[in-house]
Amino acid sequence: MALFFSRRTYNAQKKKFTDNPAALTRYVSMTGQNNDGSVHTGGIVSQSDWLKQVQQAGGTKEILIYVHGFNTSQKDMLDRLGKIETGVKAQGFDGAVIAYDWPSDGTIFAYNKDRSDAKKTAPHLVGDGILPLLALSPRPKIHLIAHSMGGLVVLRGFSDFGDSVGHWGVEQTMFCSADIDAAWLEKGAWGGLVLKQRSKRFTNYYSGRDMVLALSGGLINGGRERAGHVGMPPLITKGHWDIYCNEQYKKHVPDAQQTTINSHRWWFDNTGFYKDLALTLDGKDAETMSTRRPTNQADLALLT
Template identity: 30%
Template sequence: MATTNTFVVCTRAIDHSGQYIPEPGDTTFLRVSPAKQNYTPADKISRERWKKAVIAAADGDEDDVTGSTGDVLFFVHGYNNDIPTVLWRTRTLQSTLAAQGWRGLVVGFDWPSDNSTLNYLEDRNDASQVAQRLIDDVLQLLIDAQFPDGVEDPRCTINVHLLGHSTGAYVIMEAFANASKKGGFFKKPWRIAQVAFIGGDVSSASLAETSDWASPMYARIFRLTNYANGYDKVLGVSNMKRLGTSPRAGRVGIPANVPRKAVNVDCSDYFSTKDPATSVFTGTFNHAWHIGDPTFALDLALTLEGEIDRLVVPTRDNANGRLKLVGGRSRPEHQADWDDPRPIAP
């Protein structure tokens, strides 16, 4: 069970009885108590109160090297996620990342997806609609904090990251594409630090350097990390509900012609050793094993921190430039002491 409040941005509609339904609606900002295994509109607070609470929860000690004072990771779930699942995954990401030494805050971005695999195409249409909300109600918070009254505030040094699972990767890419068309966003030099995809339900080709769809995302981020698993059956082209769509990034990885800021981490060999009976997860194991896995959590934590180059992250093997996730690794033993200055001895 969570021990602190969980913060969520919810874009589900509210019906006449005051309950969330799996259709797009007005955005509500939620603060969910640790005792709850579900959330309702009763958990909403004002946007301003929510923003202040999130920034306060993410605001850590200032890093003397980078100047950063905190991290917020927005988790964008995929299709076929009901509210208890979204809450569990948000909390599990928070607890597993914290266990690996990451000190930031995980926030859920909940868009309307039905708890039925038959609703895949409808969910994808809803995802396209709510991508604009990821701009207006998440990225806008970043803009407001970094540019109060239209002027950049150098004191705002919170790093914002995005993690997209399954169709959540589609939502993120669509949001960046939409943001490039909005003058208020386009004219300001805002940046997202790290973007990561797990089980990404976007075509591999769409992440190419020449992709018009991916270009707005690449222009605003420091790094894209795509975690691919060749055993991901949900993303298989033989899956009838997918209607034979092109190979997905979450299954085959990224193409060869990508910007240098994009990196692929092949999880196939690591995944093939995992036993669902002894693993922590919810949903379909081959598609959702990441959330609850300690090795993935450590790799993601090190990625979000950005202190170690992508080619030498200790949870990865580099086989001729092909990065592979490996288990049984830990942080460098003396990493916590690397930044400590040593004065000249008297």
Template identity: 30%
Template sequence: MANAYIMCARRRSGDSFSNEPGPLRYLKVPDAVLAGYDASHIVANPREWAAEVQGLADGDENPNSIAPKGDVLVFIHGYNNSIADVLRRTRQLARDLKAEGWHGQVVAFDWPSANQTLNYIEDRWDGSEVALTLVTKALKLLSEGQTGPVKCETNVHLIAHSAGAYVTMEAFVQAEKRGELRNSPWRIGQVAFIAGDVSSGSLSENSDWCKPMFDRIMRLTNYYNPFDAALAVSNAKRLGVAPRAGRIGLPGDVTRKAVDVNCGPYFRDLPPDPDFGGISWTHSWYIGNRVFARDLAMTLEGAIDREAIPTREKNDGKLVLIDQPRPKFQDQWGIKETAKFEKARIS
């Protein structure tokens, strides 16, 4: 039976978890549990939890990935996510990626976002606080694995939805303020923002806020949707002065480490899923959509140039999401073998 692996930054209240920030705990939730996790799912030893996740990832090597071993994807959700929502969406993301040929382990970072639509002020306050937790616990654990005597070769990626993009960027900023992390050569592979609720300008090459993130990652892929109604509300709260990256895309002066994928033309003709259980269809449709999952899978694998991924086409110089299959003979390209050979050659 499969398990869901969760890093929980919610405060414990008896056997349950609340909507307030608390110490980070590591959970393993059996597939049969649907309503949400509780304290019975806590794994007492964080390093044992991390070793189990790494072992699952490394035991499921992706033949299409350039990672020398396995891949782990950490899902950082946005506002208005209950514990049941986080569990459901984490499992859905894992199923989508597996169905599209991705091998690896999906892990959730669950932080306490208020269960009200766009409770902006409270979510931002909590988001800043849990970014410290993401750094001092989760990223520190990752850093120790990459720089210790037995080096961890598992490739770790991040996907952040909505206000999760804020938590992610703030986490990298906080990491630079802590000597043991700032002076350690830890890294993250791919980072994906979906419906990112951060200002487009904050991702400018001249932005001090995004620099710590770009210094540690291989690439940022910003998936955006001009039809995102939730981000229109978010933008209106700021009187329209800070358009969101998840609605209009990246600024013109962005580092080469970042790439935009416009999902608007694809989304425009996409019928809403009658079984969709999210907050806003225009804002949260990505998880549960197989075309998006296919593009994300090839992005995480890193083997195909960002402008040649088949689920993208150029439209007026911009990359646009389209429904196309993987390359027909990709599984015969020997990508994993090439990655391992090149790693041995240059070490």
């Protein structure tokens, strides 16, 4: 079963979601797919039924929400959601694994449109997802794993909600290949501040071998380095952790698979990454995890 909530427009005549932003959030329960993975079966359900299904999937204890990035179709989102669920559960995570599906066009030629749509739909990650989940009884622990531009969705979603709805927050927030300005995560900068306020701990997995983010920072974003490529600035908020992943990538991804696209997406096929993710979700001490090694800088290295 795949559970997600989506801000894509739904075409009722064709019975499929589009790549455009919707006026309302829909809750979806997918019960299976064709053997070749081409068509997923299931459909839209009410929010109340969807919340019950999340609880039945293990969400009475913990819920991990996957927030996808740029150039991700709904099918790609579902495929990666399945990989994340399989990966963390194989390492002992027994909560529910779900996704927030924002309207990416699923093409490399729509960066600016995706970025605009990410900002536009970011508040619904919190208002239509995190807050209803936190209102469940018993109240579960909520975690987030955001890839690429999904980091922007999380930061904007966090910053758009104050405490007028009651004090709220999540347990673990984790970014991998984050396509956001690294400077935003410096201690005292807006990104660092909202993460400090809304998340018990923040973990930034980054790789200097991410060729997609090298292009994003060097060409598309005017030289502004990406957090998923260079890590956070030297002044880091307490409880925020940089995890250097160059060596994990070189050691565990075969040379033939070290392509531009895979340098940005390899996380979803890496057992070592899921081992570290599961330990992080479990709240283990960041500096003593068996999956990490010290470096000659302030950060830690993923090497399993």
